[in-house]
């Protein structure tokens with residue numbers, strides 16, 4: 001099925017999701033110069049469910065997994081992809097459209113060679129879209145259930161494939177999937193891979209793939225824990241759109257604060 005049709009069908013049949021996507025057109029956003037680049041800040045209160053989520057093992061083990069088929073809202077449609085995933089409309093969107101691609105089996109959010117190859121394959125299947133992966137300790141709101149996400153490439157304020165000294169991404173390009181997948185895993189490195197401290201974004205332009213890798217020192221900055229600036233950077237934030245789920249954080253966001261946050265969370 002065509003993905004736009006799937007998206008439209010879902011919004012037409014699920015009022016709650018439709019309302020959140022409609023609300024996106026009215027979210028507050030501002031741009032600011034941080035070092036030599038433009039960072040977007042988005043005030044998105046619906047994301048509090050994700051960005052303020054408790055992610056400790058005890059909390060996770062006590063909640064029903066919202067990506068497992070039997071626990072999903074009954075209104076949520078699924079589109080099978082690659083025979084191992086269900087493509088879903090994300091009911092807590094950052095951009096429109098915003099998809100979650102959940103494994104059909106409940107298994108940890110860890111990145112294998114097979115999963116990277118799946119991401120490259122999906123990037124070909126859905127041109128003009130960015131497929132991304134949040135490491136279990138770097139923004140994944142379901143670290144216990146393997147999932148990818150996908151947005152339109154045009155949603156990102158900074159295109160994939162441009163190195164940023166502030167956000168410290170590693171950029172790789174290739175037309176050889178097998179080789180690129182191995183290079184991606186090598187660039188993340190086994191310690192970051194095992195710790196779940198990375199974000200990965202990929203897209204395909206019809207002739208080759210581009211991948212951006214963000215190695216992370218930590219998920220949340222110190223300001224999160226003293227509650228002075230509660231942001232939880234995942235792949236989208238690292239790619240240049242910082243999500244604030246509280247108005248006070250949106251208003252407080254400044255070049256100095258964002259520069260400090262990226263210095264804390266981005267690893268070389």
Ligand SMILES: [Zn+2]
Pocket residue numbers: 065066067068105106107144145
């Ligand atoms: Zn699950």
